[in-house]
Amino acid sequence: MSGSELLLDYLARYFPVLLFIGVALAFGVVTLAISYLVQPKYPETEKLSPYECGSEPFSDARMPFPVRYYIFAMLFVIFDIEVIFLYPWAVVFDNIGLIGLVEMLVFIGLFVVAYVYAWRKGALEWD
């Protein structure tokens, strides 16, 4: 078999992923398309203007975001990196056995300390 055929053979294993992406895209497009097609359309100036409790809108919709969100995003990145280390570990867990478990327990143990710290200090609370 040539290289290209091997590659195709290999990529064929990713067909479910492709299918999934297709379904996800189709879901979004189809729902929007259906609602666009079946909705009654009687446009008027008043109807099309933004509604803000009856009063005239007076500022831009894009407001600065509270900085509080940012710390959640940062903590999320850190947790995400943690997950990345768990992923190959889970794949090879059968081979590495007990010592691998101990390694990961040390790894997660340090992380739990940080997690409990964040919890106790209120970093995971809104205010």
Added chain:
Amino acid sequence: MTFNLTLSGSDLLLLLPEMLLTVWLCVVLIVDFAMPRLPKDRLAYLSVGGLAAVLVNLLWFDRAGVTGTLFANMFVVDRLAVFFKLFIVGATILIILVSVDYVRRFRFFKGEYYFLVLMSALGMMFMASANDLLSVFITLEFSTFGFYVLVAYLRDDVASNEAGLKFFILGVFAAGLLAYGISLVYGETGKIVFSDIASASPTPGLVIGYLLIFAALGFKIGAVPFHSWIPDTYHGAPTPVTAYLSIAPKGAAFAILLRMFFVSLATLKPAWVLLLVGASILSMTYGNIVAIAQRNIKRLLAYSGIAQIGNILIGLAAGTKMGGDAILFYLLTYLFANLGAFAIVIAVGNLIHSDEIEDYNGLNRRSPFLAFAMLVFLLSLAGVPPLAGFIGKLYIFLSAINEGLYTLIIVGLINIVISMYYYLVVVKKMYINEPTDPSPLTISTPMKAVVYAGLAGTLILGIYPQPFIDWVVAATLMFSNLAGHTAAAPTILPFGG
């Protein structure tokens, strides 16, 4: 692929100091959040207690000669690593003691300060043991992360935020250079362990790779031309952090520089001597000349630190075992003198809330003890006998003379004279000028302990250096093959006699 990893008890023993410190810093963090009512000063003493245990452990390693490598040669415990770990742990203990009064002024996150200091210490201990390029990268980043936070610790203070941002951006840039250099070296040789890449012949890619790694480490030690972050970062950071930053990471980075230049690049010495001679001359001259114009004592010490790093680079440029000894000894003298000087800056700053040199006017009237100690530390930094700095400079110059680096010596001697000037300006202000506010100054016990430790170290290393010289000579035995007086000397004739 089969799984093969064996870690015996004796292997784990090599990691004992680091494991102790890891457990201890977790304990400090847990105590901090589990017992919010506990005065945060206690956390400082708790941290010092843990560090003292690590220190005892390391002293035992040193006496018993515990050596070995772990994790496929990534982590090495040898006399050199133990020396640098003792250096780092010692510096950390003193820094925590000088921080106590300062941290009390923080509005929040007092406990985390000690935790982050311990974390940085742990990272630097790992750096001292890093024996391949991958562990160099990861341990260097680890130790720097703690400092990024510590430098920007005063969140209400614009200068501290600016310092943190500058340090962070330039630090990340240096990390990028380091990663790029490491990948080039790995791409050219296919190996990462220092002793394995020693045999590689210099291809263009390898040379660029090493230059990039040197640039990143040069950033870390603050050698010219990689010094641009130093003044603002030292100025804006909380003063104890500045003191810590000016000493411990330099030591840890020199552990890596020594391994890289004296192990991986030993055979290419003629090629890099000129590079180090240049960096050394630039650092000494730039640091000393710019220091003259400073009005702020922290900036003055920042520039004097750049110049001191230039002095230490002389030992690296010598490229012999004696050069290595001299670097280690110089770092010891620098630890006591610089940390002592910073301790006084912190003490005075805590009392009068100013770091301007003008405000040191008449310090002798206000506190003869502080003024005398500052005098000793500054004279030691300048290299006046019989203080530690004199022996350190003598040692490092001798190692260069043996290699025929006469130009470097001459520049070094001229720079000593320049540095004498600005150190003595501070001394004059302390002793001759009249104080604007003659009220006496008193300092707390932990601060006094650090000043006494600095004085003791500076005097003992200056008057009776022999045991310490024996110690550093034993610590660098691994470089015995670089005996000196070699054929390499004539090849650097442009800088020779």
Added chain:
Amino acid sequence: MAHLFFFYFAGVIVLTSILVVALRNPIYSALSLLIMFFHVAGLYVTLHAEFLAAVQIIVYAGAILVLYLFVVMLLNLKREERYHAQFPIGALLGLTIVTEVLLLAFHGSSPPEPAPSGTSTPATNGVTEVAGVTDAVAGPALSAVEGNTETIGESLYTTYLFPFEVASLILLVAMIGSIVLAKKDIFEQQ
């Protein structure tokens, strides 16, 4: 056919990268960055770097991009404020990269210099032979039955155990550090 995948992913990456800098609304820029991340992950899959593809999606598309979006929304960038007179720098960088591409195109077919120690130089293959990229990767790597993730896992948890554990310490200090620097209004509970 195999080339088709490469050119599809590469084409979309180029297109979305241009959109990231060309779109006036920063939110749209971030979203085209998201599409780019996914296609980079696709490219990694064709190169048999499944683990990198997973990292690309989980970390970059999942977390880093959220961080970007939050920064954009935090700063509330106005559309017109993003552009400054940076043409000279851009032109210089562009010229450099075009030169590099041309150099690679004309010299890329020559064999890479032999490595000094006789080991393979993984970095030089694949990069220089852009046109033959699929052939270069479809060679020996495919014969291995076990995936790239498994190989990474087995070396990460044995040979590279030390960096792995240090990484957990880095995560610990990063977490505490981010809370110390970014969390507002935590006063010590007295």
